[in-house]
Amino acid sequence: MAESFDLLMDVSPKKLAWNFLGGRIQASVPKALVRRWNDNIDEFKMYKMSNFIVVDKREKTKTSMNRWTLNFSHRTVVLLVENPTFPLQAFRLTQISELLNADRINDSQLIDIMGEVVGKEDPKELITSKGKETKRLAILVEDLDNYRIGCVLFGDMVDQILPYLDDGRVEPLIVVLQFFRPSRWNGMNLNPLSYTI
Incomplete structure (x- = not known):
């Protein structure tokens, strides 16, 4: 059976x-x-x-x-499962335009987006409300339709992406951001996204 x-x-x-x-x-x-x-x-x-x-x-x-x-x-x-009989859908990508044009942002749902990193701030050291030392890095991500959205990375994510953000890069840096929380900043939709740790 x-x-x-x-x-x-x-x-x-x-x-x-x-x-x-x-x-x-x-x-x-x-x-x-x-x-x-x-x-x-x-x-x-x-x-x-x-x-x-x-x-x-x-x-x-x-x-x-x-x-x-x-x-x-x-x-x-x-x-x-060694040989799955159906495809793994690891990402459920959300369009940046959909996020930027939304009347209301549901910040209780985590989202996945993909795009090219077209800007960044210098990383900053900070201490969390629980007294833990961590890092913060803001980047700007742009999709193929030229829509841009800010994204804030914290902790280990900063260390993981920094080697790829060298100024001497010739090829574009494409990222897939998974499980990010959308939020409004200064009255604007989703600027930035933030990674939940």
Whole structure:
């Protein structure tokens, strides 16, 4: 008998025995379990996952349209899908023009955008409200239709992009920004986007 799978759109807190294959939903790993999963889940790979605790995320940042988030437990099982039978859709790109022309910005949804880095500020050191030292870097991203949007990177993201922002570059620097929070700045739509860490 073929194994049956649940649809992400049907998830609810009514049971623990969910069995998903593919899709996009926010998941959270409790601090006590991070070490167990840290080296076992990689970006841009597909996994078969089961045995989650389903929680209403309400006020939390949403990476998907789904109201629910999946919390890992000691019983959670995650298995790599070696040969997926359907394509992995890692990005759900949003057009910059759509963001700039929106009457209302939904800052509870995280977005993905793609474009060329056409400007940057110097990186700045800062201390968070919790006293942690970090870095901040603002860049300007432009798409193929010449729409531009500001984006602010924090922490490790600054160190990752800085080597590619050398002034001596000849070729354009194309970036795909995933899971960024849209916001308004000085009354303008989405200037900047900010990466949530």
